[in-house]
Amino acid sequence: MIGNDLVDLQLAKEQSNWQRRGFLQKLFSKEEQQYIKSVGNPFHCVWRLWSMKEAAYKVIVQQEQRRFFSPSKLVCTILSEQEGEVSYEARTILTFTTQSNGSIFTTTNKEIKPWIGLQMNSVQRLSRFAEKLGVPVLGLEVRKNKSGVPNLFFNNQQMTSSLSITHHGRFEAFQYQTL
Amino acid sequence: MSTDVLFLENISLNMTRETLISSLKSIVEPYVQDQEAFENLSEETDFINDLKINSANLVDVILDVEDEFDIEIDNDAMEQMLSVKAALDIIESKLSP
Numbered sequence: 304m305i306g307n308d309l310v311d312l313q314l315a316k317e318q319s320n321w322q323r324r325g326f327l328q329k330l331f332s333k334e335e336q337q338y339i340k341s342v343g344n345p346f347h348c349v350w351r352l353w354s355m356k357e358a359a360y361k362v363i364v365q366q367e368q369r370r371f372f373s374p375s376k377l378v379c380t381i382l383s384e385q386e387g388e389v390s391y392e393a394r395t396i397l398t399f400t401t402q403s404n405g406s407i408f409t410t411t412n413k414e415i416k417p418w419i420g421l422q423m424n425s426v427q428r429l430s431r432f433a434e435k436l437g438v439p440v441l442g443l444e445v446r447k448n449k450s451g452v453p454n455l456f457f458n459n460q461q462m463t464s465s466l467s468i469t470h471h472g473r474f475e476a477f478q479y480q481t482l
Numbered sequence: 483m484s485t486d487v488l489f490l491e492n493i494s495l496n497m498t499r500e501t502l503i504s505s506l507k508s509i510v511e512p513y514v515q516d517q518e519a520f521e522n523l524s525e526e527t528d529f530i531n532d533l534k535i536n537s538a539n540l541v542d543v544i545l546d547v548e549d550e551f552d553i554e555i556d557n558d559a560m561e562q563m564l565s566v567k568a569a570l571d572i573i574e575s576k577l578s579p
Contacts, residue, residue, distance in 0.1 A: 310538070318513075319542055329541050329557065353538060372540060373561045451531050471536060 306361030307410040308354040311472025321349045354409035359389035359396040368450045419476040513539040525567040
C-alpha cells in the first residue's frame, strides 16, 4: 500500500494561515505543536508534518477501508531531514520526504519512483498512466471504491494493487504498484 | 399539539436547515475545485470526494464554520465531518441549547 502527499508551499501560504487561532490545535498533537514552535521555520515544518499525516492516512484508508478526519491522532516523529514516522493507534508508518521547486513531497514508499510534475487534467493523467503501463488509453480508467480508494482498471481488469495520486497548486505526483 | 402548530414548527426547522446550507455554501466556496458539484450541492455532497476540497483546507473550512456560527467543534466532532449533512448535523447540535 502506498500513500503520498504533495504540498505546493506557495499555495499553502496563500490559502492557509498556520498561525490562525485554532489551526494548530486541530491538526497537531501537543508534542507536535511544541516541536513546530521550536524550529527555525515553523511554516515549513507545519506542511512537512501535514504531508506526512496525509501520506500515512492514505495507507490507513486503503487498509481499513474507512474515511475519517483526525489529523491530530496521526502523530508524527521526525527522524531526519527526509525520514519520519507516523503513529496511529497500534501502527507505525514510515515516511520519506523530499523538497523541490517550492513543494514538499512525502511518501510511505521510497522504493517506487514517483512521477512528479506539473498539474495535469484527467485526460493527460490517463495518457501518462497508459504510457507507463504500456497499454492504450482507450479502456483505461481510474476507479474509486466506496471508501474513495482509487485504482487503475484496463478493460475492467484491475491493474494496480495500490495507487496514490496527489495534487496541490501547480504540481501533482503519483505512485502505484501493479498487481 | 395541533397539527397546524407542528406543521409550522417543521417549516421553521427546514428553513433553518436551508439557511445553514446557504451559509455553509459561502464558507466552502473559496476551497471548492469542482464547480458542478458545488452548484448541485445537497446534503449528500462530500467535501473531499465531490467538491474536491483539498484535505489541507478542511481545517480552514471547520475554523470558518466555528467563527461563522460562534460554536466550538472539538476534534471528536470533527472526525466525521466529511459531508454537508455531517456538517449541518454538527452545527445544529452545537447551536441548540
